[in-house]
Amino acid sequence: MNNLREINSDTVLRFGPYAFHLHQRLILDGDRPLRMGGRALEILQVLVEHAGAVVSKDALIAHVWPTSVVEEINLRVHIAALRRALGDGPNGQPYIVNIPQRGYSFIAPVQHDRAGTPVLVETVHKPQHNLPARLTPVTGRDSIVGSVVRQLPVRRFMTLIGPAGIGKTTVALRVAELLLQHYRDGVWMVDLSAIDDPSQLFDHLSRTLELDVGAKALAQRHALVVLDNCEHLLERCRTVVDDLLASAPRLSILATSREPLRAAGETLLRLPPLTVPPASAIYSVDEAMGYSAVQLLVSRARARQQGFALRQQDLKAVREICRRLDGLPLAIELAAAQIDALALVGLQAQLGNCFQLLSQGRRTAVPRHQNLKAALDWSYERLSPLEQIVLQRLAVFKMAFTLGAAIGVISGAMLLPANLVSVVESLANKSLLSVEQGNGVTRYRFLNTTRTYALEKLENSGYLRAFELRYERYISRTHWTSVGQVVLQFVE
Known part of the structure:
Protein backbone atom coordinates (compact mmCIF):
# COMPACT_ATOMS: atom_id res chain seq x y z
CA MET A 1 0.00 0.00 0.00
CA ASN A 2 1.31 3.52 -0.82
CA ASN A 3 1.39 6.39 1.62
CA LEU A 4 2.41 10.04 1.34
CA ARG A 5 5.01 11.39 3.73
CA GLU A 6 6.39 14.89 3.90
CA ILE A 7 10.15 15.34 3.77
CA ASN A 8 10.84 18.31 6.01
CA SER A 9 14.17 19.87 5.02
CA ASP A 10 15.47 16.35 4.49
CA THR A 11 19.14 15.91 3.67
CA VAL A 12 19.52 14.11 0.36
CA LEU A 13 22.74 12.42 -0.73
CA ARG A 14 22.88 12.13 -4.52
CA PHE A 15 25.19 9.82 -6.46
CA GLY A 16 24.80 8.49 -9.97
CA PRO A 17 21.06 8.14 -10.66
CA TYR A 18 20.26 7.70 -6.96
CA ALA A 19 18.88 10.01 -4.28
CA PHE A 20 19.34 8.84 -0.68
CA HIS A 21 16.78 10.59 1.58
CA LEU A 22 18.34 10.18 5.03
CA HIS A 23 15.33 11.25 7.11
CA GLN A 24 13.07 8.83 5.28
CA ARG A 25 15.74 6.13 5.05
CA LEU A 26 14.77 5.86 1.39
CA ILE A 27 16.79 5.44 -1.79
CA LEU A 28 15.17 6.46 -5.08
CA ASP A 29 16.39 5.37 -8.49
CA GLY A 30 14.61 8.13 -10.39
CA ASP A 31 11.08 7.73 -9.06
CA ARG A 32 11.48 4.08 -8.13
CA PRO A 33 12.28 3.21 -4.49
CA LEU A 34 14.92 0.52 -3.96
CA ARG A 35 14.08 -2.26 -1.55
CA MET A 36 16.83 -2.47 1.08
CA GLY A 37 16.98 -3.72 4.63
CA GLY A 38 17.71 -1.48 7.58
CA ARG A 39 21.22 -2.79 8.19
CA ALA A 40 22.20 -2.34 4.55
CA LEU A 41 20.92 1.25 4.63
CA GLU A 42 22.93 2.01 7.77
CA ILE A 43 26.10 0.64 6.17
CA LEU A 44 25.46 2.61 2.98
CA GLN A 45 24.84 5.83 4.92
CA VAL A 46 28.19 5.56 6.73
CA LEU A 47 30.06 4.82 3.50
CA VAL A 48 28.34 7.58 1.50
CA GLU A 49 28.87 10.18 4.25
CA HIS A 50 32.59 9.24 4.17
CA ALA A 51 32.83 8.96 0.38
CA GLY A 52 36.41 8.76 -0.83
CA ALA A 53 37.71 7.63 2.57
CA VAL A 54 38.29 4.08 3.82
CA VAL A 55 35.97 2.93 6.62
CA SER A 56 37.31 -0.05 8.55
CA LYS A 57 35.26 -3.21 8.93
CA ASP A 58 35.42 -2.88 12.71
CA ALA A 59 34.06 0.66 12.52
CA LEU A 60 31.16 -0.41 10.31
CA ILE A 61 30.28 -3.34 12.55
CA ALA A 62 30.48 -1.17 15.68
CA HIS A 63 28.15 1.41 14.09
CA VAL A 64 25.57 -0.99 12.65
CA TRP A 65 25.57 -3.58 15.49
CA PRO A 66 26.53 -1.48 18.54
CA THR A 67 25.10 -3.88 21.14
CA SER A 68 25.69 -7.23 19.43
CA VAL A 69 28.63 -9.53 18.79
CA VAL A 70 28.42 -10.48 15.12
CA GLU A 71 30.66 -12.22 12.62
CA GLU A 72 32.37 -10.38 9.78
CA ILE A 73 30.33 -12.43 7.32
CA ASN A 74 27.23 -10.40 8.33
CA LEU A 75 28.93 -7.29 7.02
CA ARG A 76 30.13 -8.99 3.83
CA VAL A 77 26.62 -10.22 3.03
CA HIS A 78 25.10 -6.73 3.36
CA ILE A 79 27.92 -5.21 1.28
CA ALA A 80 27.23 -7.81 -1.44
CA ALA A 81 23.50 -6.97 -1.30
CA LEU A 82 24.26 -3.26 -1.69
CA ARG A 83 26.46 -3.92 -4.70
CA ARG A 84 23.74 -6.00 -6.35
CA ALA A 85 21.09 -3.36 -5.69
CA LEU A 86 23.15 -0.38 -6.90
CA GLY A 87 24.93 -2.01 -9.83
CA ASP A 88 28.02 -0.34 -11.26
CA GLY A 89 28.74 3.37 -11.06
CA PRO A 90 29.21 5.78 -13.98
CA ASN A 91 32.83 4.66 -14.40
CA GLY A 92 31.88 1.00 -14.69
CA GLN A 93 33.20 0.16 -11.23
CA PRO A 94 31.08 -0.83 -8.19
CA TYR A 95 30.12 2.07 -5.97
CA ILE A 96 31.62 0.22 -2.99
CA VAL A 97 35.11 -1.26 -3.23
CA ASN A 98 37.03 -3.46 -0.81
CA ILE A 99 40.40 -2.10 0.29
CA PRO A 100 42.37 -5.24 1.34
CA GLN A 101 43.36 -5.34 5.01
CA ARG A 102 41.73 -1.92 5.58
CA GLY A 103 37.98 -1.86 4.94
CA TYR A 104 35.52 -0.47 2.40
CA SER A 105 35.29 2.78 0.45
CA PHE A 106 32.48 4.50 -1.46
CA ILE A 107 34.27 5.82 -4.56
CA ALA A 108 31.58 7.76 -6.49
CA PRO A 109 31.18 11.55 -6.12
CA VAL A 110 28.38 12.49 -3.71
CA GLN A 111 26.28 15.70 -3.73
CA HIS A 112 24.56 16.93 -0.54
CA ASP A 113 21.17 18.61 -1.16
CA ARG A 114 18.13 19.68 0.79
CA ALA A 115 14.68 18.58 -0.32
CA GLY A 116 11.25 19.90 0.51
CA THR A 117 9.09 18.10 -2.02
CA PRO A 118 6.62 15.40 -0.97
CA VAL A 119 7.63 11.97 -2.23
CA LEU A 120 5.27 9.09 -2.90
CA VAL A 121 6.76 6.12 -1.08
CA GLU A 122 5.87 2.47 -1.39
CA THR A 123 5.95 1.03 2.10
CA VAL A 124 8.67 -1.60 2.33
CA HIS A 125 7.63 -4.50 4.50
CA LYS A 126 10.07 -6.48 6.58
CA PRO A 127 11.15 -9.72 4.93
CA GLN A 128 8.73 -12.58 5.48
CA HIS A 129 10.09 -15.76 7.01
CA ASN A 130 9.38 -18.53 9.50
CA LEU A 131 12.94 -18.98 10.79
CA PRO A 132 13.32 -19.80 14.48
CA ALA A 133 15.08 -17.29 16.73
CA ARG A 134 18.78 -18.08 17.15
CA LEU A 135 19.75 -18.72 20.77
CA THR A 136 23.50 -19.29 20.30
CA PRO A 137 26.13 -18.10 17.78
CA VAL A 138 27.36 -20.36 14.98
CA THR A 139 30.96 -21.47 15.51
CA GLY A 140 33.52 -22.50 12.92
CA ARG A 141 31.30 -22.29 9.86
CA ASP A 142 32.03 -18.83 8.42
CA SER A 143 33.79 -20.13 5.32
CA ILE A 144 31.10 -22.67 4.44
CA VAL A 145 28.23 -20.28 5.18
CA GLY A 146 29.86 -17.58 3.08
CA SER A 147 30.35 -19.99 0.19
CA VAL A 148 26.68 -21.02 0.19
CA VAL A 149 25.47 -17.42 0.56
CA ARG A 150 27.50 -16.42 -2.50
CA GLN A 151 26.56 -19.41 -4.66
CA LEU A 152 22.92 -20.12 -3.83
CA PRO A 153 21.28 -17.11 -5.57
CA VAL A 154 23.13 -18.09 -8.76
CA ARG A 155 23.04 -21.89 -8.64
CA ARG A 156 19.47 -21.96 -7.21
CA PHE A 157 19.67 -25.51 -5.81
CA MET A 158 22.23 -26.70 -3.28
CA THR A 159 22.23 -29.64 -0.87
CA LEU A 160 24.19 -29.78 2.38
CA ILE A 161 25.10 -33.38 3.17
CA GLY A 162 26.82 -35.03 6.12
CA PRO A 163 26.34 -37.44 9.04
CA ALA A 164 24.10 -37.06 12.07
CA GLY A 165 25.16 -34.20 14.33
CA ILE A 166 27.42 -32.46 11.80
CA GLY A 167 25.32 -29.28 11.87
CA LYS A 168 23.54 -29.27 8.51
CA THR A 169 20.42 -27.59 9.89
CA THR A 170 22.51 -25.01 11.77
CA VAL A 171 24.40 -24.04 8.62
CA ALA A 172 21.22 -23.94 6.53
CA LEU A 173 19.49 -21.65 9.05
CA ARG A 174 22.49 -19.33 9.17
CA VAL A 175 22.53 -19.08 5.38
CA ALA A 176 18.79 -18.38 5.40
CA GLU A 177 19.21 -15.62 7.98
CA LEU A 178 21.92 -13.92 5.95
CA LEU A 179 19.86 -14.08 2.74
CA LEU A 180 16.69 -12.60 4.24
CA GLN A 181 17.28 -9.25 2.57
CA HIS A 182 18.07 -10.83 -0.81
CA TYR A 183 14.75 -12.66 -1.40
CA ARG A 184 11.89 -10.20 -1.73
CA ASP A 185 9.15 -12.78 -1.16
CA ALA A 219 5.70 -19.21 -10.10
CA GLN A 220 6.53 -15.51 -9.72
CA ARG A 221 7.93 -15.54 -6.21
CA HIS A 222 11.50 -14.46 -5.52
CA ALA A 223 11.96 -16.69 -2.48
CA LEU A 224 14.23 -19.20 -0.78
CA VAL A 225 12.86 -22.54 0.44
CA VAL A 226 14.95 -24.59 2.88
CA LEU A 227 14.02 -28.28 2.77
CA ASP A 228 15.43 -29.71 5.99
CA ASN A 229 15.94 -33.47 6.53
CA CYS A 230 15.27 -34.91 3.08
CA GLU A 231 17.02 -38.27 3.54
CA HIS A 232 13.92 -40.37 4.25
CA LEU A 233 11.89 -38.89 1.37
CA LEU A 234 14.55 -38.77 -1.33
CA GLU A 235 12.51 -39.86 -4.34
CA ARG A 236 9.57 -37.58 -3.54
CA CYS A 237 11.90 -34.66 -2.71
CA ARG A 238 13.68 -35.14 -6.03
CA THR A 239 10.38 -34.91 -7.93
CA VAL A 240 9.15 -31.86 -6.00
CA VAL A 241 12.47 -30.01 -6.41
CA ASP A 242 12.54 -30.69 -10.14
CA ASP A 243 8.96 -29.40 -10.51
CA LEU A 244 9.54 -26.28 -8.39
CA LEU A 245 12.73 -25.23 -10.14
CA ALA A 246 11.10 -25.67 -13.54
CA SER A 247 7.90 -23.81 -12.71
CA ALA A 248 9.32 -21.02 -10.50
CA PRO A 249 12.38 -19.48 -12.19
CA ARG A 250 13.07 -17.03 -9.32
CA LEU A 251 12.91 -19.66 -6.58
CA SER A 252 16.01 -21.00 -4.83
CA ILE A 253 16.13 -24.24 -2.82
CA LEU A 254 18.60 -25.20 -0.07
CA ALA A 255 18.23 -28.81 1.07
CA THR A 256 19.82 -30.73 3.94
CA SER A 257 20.19 -34.48 3.76
CA ARG A 258 22.42 -37.33 4.84
CA GLU A 259 22.72 -38.33 1.19
CA PRO A 260 22.37 -36.52 -2.17
CA LEU A 261 18.92 -35.99 -3.68
CA ARG A 262 20.34 -36.55 -7.19
CA ALA A 263 17.95 -34.01 -8.68
CA ALA A 264 18.75 -32.03 -11.82
CA GLY A 265 21.13 -29.12 -11.25
CA GLU A 266 21.99 -30.16 -7.68
CA THR A 267 25.17 -28.65 -6.23
CA LEU A 268 26.48 -30.76 -3.34
CA LEU A 269 28.40 -29.44 -0.36
CA ARG A 270 29.57 -32.04 2.16
CA LEU A 271 29.97 -30.51 5.61
CA PRO A 272 33.25 -31.44 7.30
CA PRO A 273 33.58 -31.79 11.09
CA LEU A 274 34.85 -28.83 13.06
CA THR A 275 38.63 -28.64 13.17
CA VAL A 276 40.17 -30.60 16.04
CA PRO A 277 43.64 -30.37 17.61
CA PRO A 278 46.23 -32.85 16.27
CA ALA A 279 47.21 -35.99 18.15
CA SER A 280 50.50 -34.30 19.04
CA ALA A 281 50.68 -32.01 22.05
CA ILE A 282 49.28 -28.47 22.03
CA TYR A 283 51.32 -26.03 24.08
CA SER A 284 49.15 -23.01 24.77
CA VAL A 285 45.55 -21.97 25.32
CA ASP A 286 45.80 -19.61 22.34
CA GLU A 287 46.94 -22.50 20.13
CA ALA A 288 44.04 -24.68 21.31
CA MET A 289 41.54 -21.89 20.69
CA GLY A 290 42.62 -21.82 17.05
CA TYR A 291 40.57 -25.01 16.49
CA SER A 292 36.84 -24.55 15.97
CA ALA A 293 35.92 -27.70 17.95
CA VAL A 294 37.67 -26.23 21.00
CA GLN A 295 36.01 -22.85 20.39
CA LEU A 296 32.57 -24.50 20.44
CA LEU A 297 33.33 -26.57 23.55
CA VAL A 298 34.57 -23.51 25.47
CA SER A 299 31.72 -21.30 24.24
CA ARG A 300 29.04 -23.75 25.35
CA ALA A 301 30.83 -24.47 28.64
CA ARG A 302 30.87 -20.73 29.41
CA ALA A 303 27.14 -20.57 28.72
CA ARG A 304 26.57 -23.32 31.28
CA GLN A 305 29.16 -22.37 33.89
CA GLN A 306 29.77 -18.74 34.77
CA GLY A 307 33.46 -17.95 34.95
CA PHE A 308 34.60 -21.02 33.00
CA ALA A 309 38.05 -20.50 31.47
CA LEU A 310 40.29 -22.88 29.58
CA ARG A 311 43.54 -23.42 31.48
CA GLN A 312 46.94 -24.78 30.51
CA GLN A 313 46.38 -27.95 32.55
CA ASP A 314 43.13 -28.60 30.64
CA LEU A 315 44.69 -28.79 27.18
CA LYS A 316 45.30 -32.54 27.05
CA ALA A 317 41.75 -33.32 28.16
CA VAL A 318 40.23 -30.82 25.71
CA ARG A 319 42.27 -32.23 22.82
CA GLU A 320 41.15 -35.78 23.65
CA ILE A 321 37.48 -34.80 24.06
CA CYS A 322 37.33 -33.00 20.71
CA ARG A 323 39.14 -35.82 18.88
CA ARG A 324 37.05 -38.60 20.42
CA LEU A 325 33.87 -36.73 19.49
CA ASP A 326 35.08 -36.39 15.87
CA GLY A 327 34.57 -32.62 15.85
CA LEU A 328 30.80 -33.20 15.64
CA PRO A 329 29.03 -30.02 16.79
CA LEU A 330 26.05 -31.86 18.32
CA ALA A 331 28.30 -34.21 20.32
CA ILE A 332 30.49 -31.34 21.52
CA GLU A 333 27.48 -29.27 22.61
CA LEU A 334 26.04 -32.20 24.55
CA ALA A 335 29.42 -32.91 26.15
CA ALA A 336 29.83 -29.26 27.16
CA ALA A 337 26.55 -29.51 29.06
CA GLN A 338 28.23 -32.06 31.39
CA ILE A 339 31.32 -30.00 32.21
CA ASP A 340 29.80 -28.26 35.24
CA ALA A 341 29.07 -31.67 36.79
CA LEU A 342 32.15 -33.66 35.70
CA ALA A 343 34.83 -31.05 34.91
CA LEU A 344 36.99 -31.56 31.82
CA VAL A 345 39.08 -34.41 33.25
CA GLY A 346 35.96 -36.26 34.38
CA LEU A 347 34.35 -35.75 31.00
CA GLN A 348 37.43 -37.17 29.28
CA ALA A 349 37.35 -40.23 31.54
CA GLN A 350 33.71 -40.92 30.69
CA LEU A 351 34.09 -40.82 26.90
CA GLY A 352 34.26 -44.61 26.62
CA ASN A 353 30.57 -44.64 27.47
CA CYS A 354 29.77 -41.74 25.20
CA PHE A 355 26.10 -42.50 24.54
CA GLN A 356 25.17 -42.57 28.19
CA LEU A 357 27.29 -39.45 28.72
CA LEU A 358 25.70 -37.61 25.81
CA SER A 359 22.12 -38.64 26.51
CA GLN A 360 21.23 -35.46 28.40
CA GLY A 361 19.85 -33.57 25.47
CA ARG A 362 18.26 -30.23 24.79
CA ARG A 363 14.60 -30.42 25.70
CA THR A 364 13.73 -27.58 23.33
CA ALA A 365 15.28 -29.37 20.33
CA VAL A 366 13.42 -31.65 17.95
CA PRO A 367 13.66 -35.32 19.09
CA ARG A 368 16.42 -36.34 16.65
CA HIS A 369 18.66 -33.53 18.00
CA GLN A 370 17.97 -33.97 21.70
CA ASN A 371 20.89 -36.37 22.13
CA LEU A 372 23.50 -38.15 20.06
CA LYS A 373 21.84 -41.55 20.20
CA ALA A 374 18.56 -40.08 18.94
CA ALA A 375 20.40 -38.52 16.00
CA LEU A 376 21.94 -41.87 15.05
CA ASP A 377 18.68 -43.75 15.67
CA TRP A 378 17.09 -41.50 13.04
CA SER A 379 19.58 -42.78 10.45
CA TYR A 380 19.72 -46.41 11.61
CA GLU A 381 15.96 -46.95 11.66
CA ARG A 382 15.77 -45.89 8.02
CA LEU A 383 18.31 -48.47 6.84
CA SER A 384 17.25 -51.73 5.23
CA PRO A 385 17.73 -54.86 7.39
CA LEU A 386 20.77 -55.83 5.30
CA GLU A 387 22.31 -52.36 5.69
CA GLN A 388 21.80 -52.58 9.46
CA ILE A 389 23.58 -55.95 9.61
CA VAL A 390 26.54 -54.72 7.55
CA LEU A 391 26.88 -51.54 9.60
CA GLN A 392 26.99 -53.60 12.81
CA ARG A 393 29.57 -56.06 11.53
CA LEU A 394 31.85 -53.43 10.01
CA ALA A 395 32.16 -51.83 13.46
CA VAL A 396 34.77 -54.46 14.41
CA PHE A 397 37.24 -52.52 12.23
CA LYS A 398 39.22 -50.21 14.49
CA MET A 399 40.89 -48.36 11.62
CA ALA A 400 40.11 -47.46 8.02
CA PHE A 401 39.43 -50.53 5.84
CA THR A 402 39.20 -51.46 2.17
CA LEU A 403 36.35 -53.31 0.48
CA GLY A 404 38.66 -56.32 0.26
CA ALA A 405 39.14 -56.30 4.01
CA ALA A 406 35.38 -55.94 4.58
CA ILE A 407 34.75 -58.94 2.34
CA GLY A 408 37.43 -60.92 4.15
CA VAL A 409 35.95 -60.28 7.59
CA ILE A 410 32.16 -60.10 7.34
CA SER A 411 31.04 -61.79 4.10
CA GLY A 412 29.56 -65.28 4.15
CA ALA A 413 26.88 -67.52 2.72
CA MET A 414 24.16 -65.04 3.68
CA LEU A 415 26.19 -61.99 2.67
CA LEU A 416 27.86 -62.48 -0.70
CA PRO A 417 30.80 -60.23 -1.70
CA ALA A 418 28.88 -58.66 -4.60
CA ASN A 419 26.02 -57.65 -2.28
CA LEU A 420 28.45 -56.39 0.35
CA VAL A 421 30.13 -54.00 -2.09
CA SER A 422 26.87 -52.24 -2.95
CA VAL A 423 25.79 -52.05 0.71
CA VAL A 424 29.09 -50.50 1.84
CA GLU A 425 28.79 -47.89 -0.92
CA SER A 426 25.21 -47.20 0.16
CA LEU A 427 26.30 -46.67 3.79
CA ALA A 428 28.94 -44.22 2.58
CA ASN A 429 26.33 -42.34 0.52
CA LYS A 430 24.19 -42.11 3.65
CA SER A 431 27.12 -40.49 5.54
CA LEU A 432 27.43 -43.42 7.96
CA LEU A 433 30.92 -44.19 6.64
CA SER A 434 33.59 -41.70 5.60
CA VAL A 435 35.49 -42.29 2.35
CA GLU A 436 39.26 -41.74 2.09
CA GLN A 437 41.28 -41.82 -1.12
CA GLY A 438 45.03 -42.38 -1.15
CA ASN A 439 47.59 -44.03 -3.45
CA GLY A 440 44.81 -45.15 -5.74
CA VAL A 441 43.05 -47.07 -2.94
CA THR A 442 39.60 -46.33 -1.51
CA ARG A 443 39.23 -46.83 2.23
CA TYR A 444 36.24 -46.48 4.50
CA ARG A 445 36.24 -45.26 8.08
CA PHE A 446 33.76 -44.87 10.92
CA LEU A 447 33.42 -41.78 13.01
CA ASN A 448 34.17 -42.82 16.60
CA THR A 449 30.62 -42.04 17.70
CA THR A 450 29.04 -44.02 14.84
CA ARG A 451 31.34 -46.99 15.47
CA THR A 452 30.44 -47.02 19.18
CA TYR A 453 26.75 -46.98 18.25
CA ALA A 454 27.14 -49.85 15.73
CA LEU A 455 29.22 -51.93 18.16
CA GLU A 456 26.47 -51.63 20.74
CA LYS A 457 23.96 -52.90 18.16
CA LEU A 458 26.29 -55.80 17.26
CA GLU A 459 26.70 -56.72 20.93
CA ASN A 460 22.92 -56.70 21.42
CA SER A 461 22.58 -59.06 18.44
CA GLY A 462 24.81 -61.63 20.16
CA TYR A 463 27.41 -61.74 17.35
CA LEU A 464 30.02 -59.30 18.65
CA ARG A 465 32.55 -61.90 19.82
CA ALA A 466 32.17 -64.02 16.69
CA PHE A 467 33.04 -61.12 14.37
CA GLU A 468 35.80 -59.84 16.65
CA LEU A 469 37.43 -63.28 16.27
CA ARG A 470 37.00 -63.15 12.48
CA TYR A 471 38.57 -59.69 12.47
CA GLU A 472 41.52 -60.86 14.60
CA ARG A 473 42.13 -63.90 12.36
CA TYR A 474 41.99 -61.71 9.24
CA ILE A 475 44.44 -59.17 10.67
CA SER A 476 46.78 -61.94 11.84
CA ARG A 477 46.65 -63.69 8.45
CA THR A 478 47.24 -60.42 6.60
CA HIS A 479 50.16 -59.57 8.88
CA TRP A 480 51.95 -62.91 8.37
CA THR A 481 51.31 -62.78 4.63
CA SER A 482 53.01 -59.37 4.54
CA VAL A 483 55.94 -60.69 6.59
CA GLY A 484 56.30 -63.68 4.26
CA GLN A 485 56.42 -61.41 1.23
CA VAL A 486 59.18 -59.35 2.83
CA VAL A 487 61.17 -62.52 3.62
CA LEU A 488 60.81 -63.82 0.05
CA GLN A 489 61.99 -60.50 -1.34
CA PHE A 490 65.00 -60.62 1.03
CA VAL A 491 65.90 -64.21 -0.01
CA GLU A 492 65.60 -63.38 -3.68
Missing part, protein backbone atom coordinates in the same frame (compact mmCIF):
# COMPACT_ATOMS: atom_id res chain seq x y z
CA GLY A 186 10.64 -14.40 1.89
CA VAL A 187 12.72 -17.25 3.25
CA TRP A 188 10.90 -20.36 4.39
CA MET A 189 12.05 -23.36 6.43
CA VAL A 190 10.25 -26.66 5.75
CA ASP A 191 11.10 -29.40 8.29
CA LEU A 192 10.48 -32.74 6.59
CA SER A 193 11.28 -34.82 9.69
CA ALA A 194 7.69 -34.11 10.74
CA ILE A 195 6.33 -36.43 8.03
CA ASP A 196 7.05 -40.05 7.07
CA ASP A 197 4.58 -40.52 4.24
CA PRO A 198 5.98 -39.25 0.90
CA SER A 199 2.47 -38.47 -0.30
CA GLN A 200 2.15 -35.83 2.44
CA LEU A 201 5.21 -33.86 1.33
CA PHE A 202 3.52 -31.44 -1.03
CA ASP A 203 0.64 -30.71 1.33
CA HIS A 204 3.16 -30.07 4.12
CA LEU A 205 5.11 -27.74 1.84
CA SER A 206 1.96 -25.86 0.82
CA ARG A 207 0.86 -25.37 4.44
CA THR A 208 4.29 -24.10 5.51
CA LEU A 209 4.50 -21.66 2.60
CA GLU A 210 0.82 -20.70 2.98
CA LEU A 211 0.02 -21.52 -0.64
CA ASP A 212 -3.69 -21.32 -1.38
CA VAL A 213 -3.56 -22.48 -5.00
CA GLY A 214 -0.73 -25.03 -4.95
CA ALA A 215 2.69 -24.71 -6.57
CA LYS A 216 1.40 -22.23 -9.17
CA ALA A 217 1.48 -19.60 -6.43
CA LEU A 218 5.28 -19.87 -6.38
